[in-house]
Amino acid sequence: MDLLNPYYLQIVMFFIINAIMGISIYFTLASGQLSLGAAGFMSVGAYVGAILSLKADLPIVLGIIIGGLVASLVAVIIGLPTTRLRGLYLAIATLGFGEVVRVIFLNLDITNGALGLSGIPSIPQELTNLAYELDMDGLMGIDAVAWGNLMAIIILLIILVLIIAFCVRINNSRVGRAFAAIKADDHAAELMGINVVYYKMMAFIIGAFIAGIGGGLYAHITNFINPTDFSYHKVVQILLFPVFGGSNVVWGSVLGSFILTLLPEVLRFLSDYRDIIYGALLVILMAVRPDGILTESMVDKISRKLGFKKAPYIPESQVLTERFEAYKRKQQEEKQG
């Protein structure tokens, strides 16, 4: 089957990993913090996972989870001072953290410096072996390699769905409301009794954990990593996913990574002009839809159309306007009558 060639399947895998990375940025953005440390945490997760499964022969799953945990541990240390910073200062401090991590990995022996780690056990490869063992080669006209890749995609999808579900659930909880309040105005949130530093820290650490998991998955899919994979370019690339797709909703990261992973492949026929068009497209999109493609009200509309939500949607501003209009009408009636 033509659709199942490894190249397409690999693009799908990268899309899912990108979506996970996008969500890790979205998560910190949801609490009003612009953290650009995602590439740093991703590299921590990737290196820890890769070293554990390369040198300590740990199972891949365990390696990835430990990678995520180590990334969140690093986030605790980095977060203690940086979550007290605001706005662009936080952005650049975390950007700097990523750069420092990259240089450290470049100079350590265990990470093999600039050469990077190669021969990391790859998830699709392992699953392909499994497919051979289970005698799935040629089953339904699909060969074992495609089966391996498909199973890897399914596993990745399950992880992505779990993360999205986690985000959606948290948005409707006490924690999510605290995040929203801090995002809207952290002074006001503090006055209302929300422990701002605690919640910011929480978002930062969870974001780092997701990024670490994403990094671990990345390492075990490409089976080769080196420090330049996690440079400044990566940070920008990851940041683009939520901002392009819509930074106020979790689906924005998914849509953004879908479009931005696919776009370079689709524009491949333009070869040399590809990046120029990519850059121009970003400028145009920001001019037309500065909040990204998906906004909260749009997601709400769509989910009502699909029948997930019943109650009619009235945006906050509209509620106020309606009240004001009603008040004006009443006054006019009083004047007339």
Place this chain on the structure above:
Amino acid sequence: MFLQQLVNGLTLGSLYAVLAIGLTLVFGVLNIINMAHGGIFMIGAFVGLFMVTVFDVNIFVALIVAMAVGAILGYLLEFVALRPLRKKKVSHLAPLISTIGVSIFLESLALLLWGPQTRSFPPDYIGGLIDFGVFKISMVQIIGLGVSVVLMLILNIVIKKTKIGKAIRAVSMSTETAALLGINPTMIISVTVMIASALGAAAGVLVGLSFNAIEPTMGVIIGFKGLAVLILGGLGNITGAMVGGFILGVAEIFSVAYGASTFRDAVAFGLIILLLFWRPQGLFGSKDKGGRP
């Protein structure tokens, strides 16, 4: 040895300072970080190089032409990527992405036009070394340091003494109040972005001259350092950008000279992380700038 390294550090630092002043000027009036600054810097370097190699002009003429091209690019940047956003009252993220788009555009345009290879100024283009006994300084370094200092002085005079400088300062304090007082903020913002971009292009020529390596990707790496200086000095503060530039230049050269050469690129951000513990608003920054994303 120490003195020699100090001279090298100050020369490098003066280039960083010119670069960072452009960023800080734009931040001052617009409250955004101009990620396209590195792109304009790179284009400036190429323009300077071509003026020298193709048209065979004096380096100072090349510098002025590069600055003019930088200013034009700055105007286009403001017109295309920033003005439409400003009308819409958007978050800080949108202009950030928009300028990133411009920087990707410029970098890939340069790659397309001039290819990925590293170019350099003709060998022995500008003089040799001058030996002062305790330290040596090359003509290139003298030009770099001299031009940077002159540019900074001119900028200081423009900002402090002229009418347009006053208007820039007014707009950076409060756009609304400045508009009420009869200043045209749109015009001032355009002018500021143009000045900043001209400075960026000048820094491009000078850096290209001193490192003698000009390539399309140079903008990102150096632009990154510019960000470091910006934070070090405090967002939107011109004195901060100057001092921060010199501190970073000296710190980098010393870290290379005394051991940790492989950690050179981490020095900038190591400094910043340390500084942010102690003074979160930067060396010269005020607390009310750059608060919210």
